[in-house]
Amino acid sequence: MDTATIVGLVLAWGALIGSVLLEGGQLKSFISIPAAVLVFGGTIGAGMISFKMNSVTGIPGIIRNAFMGKAQDPGAVIKLMVGFAEKARREGLLILEDDVKQLNDEFLQRGIQLAIDGTDPELVREILGTEIQFLESRHKVGAQLFATFGGFAPTLGIIGTVMGLVHMLANLSNPGSMGPAIASAFIATLYGVSSANLIFLPISNKLKTRNEEEVVIREMMVEGIMAIQAGDNPRIVEEKLRAFLAPKIRKALAEVTGK
Numbered sequence: 001m002d003t004a005t006i007v008g009l010v011l012a013w014g015a016l017i018g019s020v021l022l023e024g025g026q027l028k029s030f031i032s033i034p035a036a037v038l039v040f041g042g043t044i045g046a047g048m049i050s051f052k053m054n055s056v057t058g059i060p061g062i063i064r065n066a067f068m069g070k071a072q073d074p075g076a077v078i079k080l081m082v083g084f085a086e087k088a089r090r091e092g093l094l095i096l097e098d099d100v101k102q103l104n105d106e107f108l109q110r111g112i113q114l115a116i117d118g119t120d121p122e123l124v125r126e127i128l129g130t131e132i133q134f135l136e137s138r139h140k141v142g143a144q145l146f147a148t149f150g151g152f153a154p155t156l157g158i159i160g161t162v163m164g165l166v167h168m169l170a171n172l173s174n175p176g177s178m179g180p181a182i183a184s185a186f187i188a189t190l191y192g193v194s195s196a197n198l199i200f201l202p203i204s205n206k207l208k209t210r211n212e213e214e215v216v217i218r219e220m221m222v223e224g225i226m227a228i229q230a231g232d233n234p235r236i237v238e239e240k241l242r243a244f245l246a247p248k249i250r251k252a253l254a255e256v257t258g259k
Contacts, residue, residue, distance in 0.1 A: 005067050005206055012198045035160050035188035039195065042156040043149050050148050055141050062142040066206045071213040072105075074220065074249065078241045081224035084112065085234040093229070107131060108221050115229040124229065128222045132215060139211035143204045150200035157192020161185045220244045 020027060048056045087095050093116050100116065103109040107128070114124045164185025168178060220241050227237040242250050 002067055002206075005203075008202065009198070012202075016194060016198065029183070030187060030190065032184060032187040032191075035157075035164075035184075035191050038160045038163075039153060039156045039188055039191040042159070043153045043192075043195075043200075046152040046156070047145060047149050051141070051145055055145055058142070059145070062145065062207065063203070065142065065210060066203045071210065072217050074217060074241075074245055077217060077220055077224075078238060081221070081228070081241060082234050082238045085224070085228045085232065085237040088228050089231060089234060105221075107218060108225075111221060111225040112228070115225055121226060121229055125222060125226060128218075128225070132218045132222070135218065136211060136215055139207065139214070143207040143211065146200045146204035146207065150196040150204060153196040153200060154189070154192040157189040160188025160192070164188065216244055 017027065020030065044056070084096055084099065087099070096112055097116055100109050100112050103112075110131075111124065111128050114127065115121075119127075162185075164181065168181035168185060171181075172178075223240055223244070224237060227240055232240075
């Protein structure tokens with residue numbers, strides 16, 4: 001589980017609920033089934049109109065990626081690629097065939113196998129670059145879907161509030177019920193705004209971050225494969241891959257490895 005996502009959601013919703021309780025309010029007064037049906041049902045329906053059905057049905061997987069996805073450790077990737085570079089420089093690319101079969105990462109496995117097979121370096125870069133491009137496209141769909149939900153939810157909330165006010169104005173013969181009716185009408189807006197800013201948009205941003213992290217790792221792998229195929233010195237391979245890291249991470253990695 002991604003700790004930041006879990007803690008962030010608990011903190012955000014805890015602050016919202018805590019503020020209600022601190023003001024002396026009762027949580028049950030904020031529960032409205034009709035408002036929830038309109039806001040959440042309408043938001044999902046609008047999202048289905050905006051995207052293909054397979055994108056909407058993939059929501060469980062998208063949420064799982066936001067909560068449980070884990071980026072690869074760049075330090076581990078660098079160590080692996082440098083190890084491959086040392087073996088390939090010492091005994092040739094063919095020596096890596098057994099190692100490739102044991103890799104769990106299909107992208108890295110395919111890239112090194114292409115290099116072992118003697119594929120032209122530019123063609124290897126092109127094939128892997130195309131795969132990264134389509135990886136980004138797939139990931140962006142999930143982020144865009146939740147960003148779209150975040151855009152529709154507040155609007156559906158306003159629609160619910162307007163409907164509630166219309167219903168209230170149509171029953172002015174009972175002035176005593178106006179206060180509760182107005183309060184109930186605004187619950188839809190609360191649902192829309194809070195779900196957009198505390199669920200949909202944060203998940204969208206998390207998915208964008210995950211995508212960026214994975215793309216950097218993939219690009220690092222491509223650079224490593226190119227360097228190994230070119231027969232670069234392992235030290236040079238390591239320096240090329242460290243260039244992908246932020247200075248702070250690079251410094252921490254240097255302290256761990258002693259280099």
